[in-house]
Amino acid sequence: MPAVVVLGAQWGDEGKGKATDQLGSRVDYVVKYNGGNNAGHTVVIDGEKYALHLLPSGILSPGVTPVIANGVVVDLAVLFAEIDALQARGIDTSRLLVSSAAHLIAPYHQVVDKVTERFLGKRRIGTTGRGIGPAYADKINRLGVRVQDLFDEHILEQKVEGALDQKNHLLVKVYNRRAITVAETVDHLLSFADRLRPMVADTALVLNRALDEGRTVVFEGGQATMLDVDHGTYPFVTSSNATAGGACTGSGVGPTRIDRVVGVVKAYTTRVGEGPFPTELLDADGEWLREVGGEYGVTTGRPRRCGWYDAVIARYASRVNGLTDLVLTKLDVLTGRERVPVCVAYDVDGVRYDEMPADQSAFHHARPVYVELDGWSEDITGCRTFEDLPVNAQRYVLALEEMSGTRVSAIGVGAGRDATIVRHDLLG
Numbered sequence: 296m297p298a299v300v301v302l303g304a305q306w307g308d309e310g311k312g313k314a315t316d317q318l319g320s321r322v323d324y325v326v327k328y329n330g331g332n333n334a335g336h337t338v339v340i341d342g343e344k345y346a347l348h349l350l351p352s353g354i355l356s357p358g359v360t361p362v363i364a365n366g367v368v369v370d371l372a373v374l375f376a377e378i379d380a381l382q383a384r385g386i387d388t389s390r391l392l393v394s395s396a397a398h399l400i401a402p403y404h405q406v407v408d409k410v411t412e413r414f415l416g417k418r419r420i421g422t423t424g425r426g427i428g429p430a431y432a433d434k435i436n437r438l439g440v441r442v443q444d445l446f447d448e449h450i451l452e453q454k455v456e457g458a459l460d461q462k463n464h465l466l467v468k469v470y471n472r473r474a475i476t477v478a479e480t481v482d483h484l485l486s487f488a489d490r491l492r493p494m495v496a497d498t499a500l501v502l503n504r505a506l507d508e509g510r511t512v513v514f515e516g517g518q519a520t521m522l523d524v525d526h527g528t529y530p531f532v533t534s535s536n537a538t539a540g541g542a543c544t545g546s547g548v549g550p551t552r553i554d555r556v557v558g559v560v561k562a563y564t565t566r567v568g569e570g571p572f573p574t575e576l577l578d579a580d581g582e583w584l585r586e587v588g589g590e591y592g593v594t595t596g597r598p599r600r601c602g603w604y605d606a607v608i609a610r611y612a613s614r615v616n617g618l619t620d621l622v623l624t625k626l627d628v629l630t631g632r633e634r635v636p637v638c639v640a641y642d643v644d645g646v647r648y649d650e651m652p653a654d655q656s657a658f659h660h661a662r663p664v665y666v667e668l669d670g671w672s673e674d675i676t677g678c679r680t681f682e683d684l685p686v687n688a689q690r691y692v693l694a695l696e697e698m699s700g701t702r703v704s705a706i707g708v709g710a711g712r713d714a715t716i717v718r719h720d721l722l723g
């Protein structure tokens with residue numbers, strides 16, 4: 296019984312939520328190991344749409360234990376709002392476990408996130424404004440407040456005081472904002488403590504024991520490889536490790552226990568927020584992908600930037616994550632195109648790059664080198680085997696597989712849970 300990491304291989308919104316959900320009842324634990332409520336995963340079950348942010352996608356499958364592990368930053372107000380909304384729709388959330396070592400997002404993190412972006416002006420990151428970066432910054436600065444601190448009021452007060460001290464100087468003197476008091480912050484955080492207490496666990500212990508017993512554990516990455524703070528397009532990234540290594544540090548499960556690393560890629564590319572994006576289409580084709588693909592953010596509602604598939608990025612993601620499988624999503628969106636361009640290399644000021652330039656400035660200037668593949672016009676949303684696909688769609692998948700360096704084990708042909716072609720069992 297395996298431990299499988301499912302992560303984004305592009306800039307997010309590849310359909311990780313659906314890919315995780317689709318593994319469904321065969322999974323015992325689904326673990327969120329990084330990020331927070333900057334994530335937005337849409338899962339469609341029997342025509343019903345669910346938007347998840349902080350909760351792991353496994354929450355929608357009866358029998359699965361969802362886990363928010365130590366690597367996540369938790370906004371408690373969002374957590375309980377999300378739990379309440381799911382409960383109101385009849386979803387059982389009672390098995391949820393939250394790591395005692397996960398860090399908390401406090402209201403001051405959101406304030407700092409927003410003012411920092413405003414002051415960056417043209418150089419802004421385009422964050423989700425959820426306080427993610429400042430919460431991780433406090434964690435690394437050793438000024439963070441963790442879940443376990445909620446249960447010792449004295450410690451909580453000390454930690455909040457420590458975290459606010461510098462920030463208030465900054466907020467008042469530099470950003471011209473009002474100071475945030477220790478008391479209002481502590482009251483806010485403590486208001487969730489009793490409700491949180493029964494969910495809190497040593498999740499690293501729980502997960503390692505589960506693996507000892509032969510249970511199946513899926514580690515669900517938030518964000519994606521190109522948004523990873525180490526391997527992404529820094530500084531236009533999120534503040535956590537979305538890549539495969541993050542599944543280990545973010546959960547307390549060692550790398551020797553991971554059996555598979557699955558990268559989720561769209562049949563084209565999207566990005567939300569600022570930063571370089573070589574295959575971005577600023578023309579009618581980009582608009583077409585956005586409309587047909589429904590490319591609007593689940594978290595902020597922002598239109599997603601759209602472009603053709605970039606095999607250089609897929610190869611890069613295969614490498615830095617050690618991918619064993621790809622899940623190729625939204626193939627159905629490309630139906631009706633006569634030809635489909637795919638980026639195979641970059642041209643940087645006349646020099647050809649077959650792999651990601653190590654220098655970020657070169658990546659900013661990278662222009663895609665395309666090959667054009669033949670498209671298909673048949674509706675593929677009902678296809679359930681690879682052979683059901685039109686020959687040109689099959690060829691498109693095989694070409695991407697070849698260029699990306701990792702086998703395509705599943706193909707998404709629609710948003711619904713069942714609209715998937717499985718070529719290789721991800722849990723086998």
Ligand code: GDP
Nearest residue numbers: 308309310311312335336337625707708709710
């Ligand atoms: P995530 O953040 O990686 O989980 O992805 P999002 O949920 O933000 O964005 C993916 C969107 O594509 C969602 O609206 C899904 O319902 C939808 N989706 C996922 N797979 C497919 C697919 O194969 N075909 C189509 N048409 N939609 C899909």
Ligand code: IMO
Nearest residue numbers: 307308333334335421422423517518533567568
């Ligand atoms: P899922 O899990 C796409 C982007 C933001 C911004 C940058 C930093 O749904 O794929 P942050 O608020 O994290 O500090 O913002 O990262 N970003 C995402 N883009 N999908 C996501 O999550 C994202 N989470 C953050 O748009 O550019």
Ligand code: MG
Nearest residue numbers: 308334335336
């Ligand atoms: Mg998303």
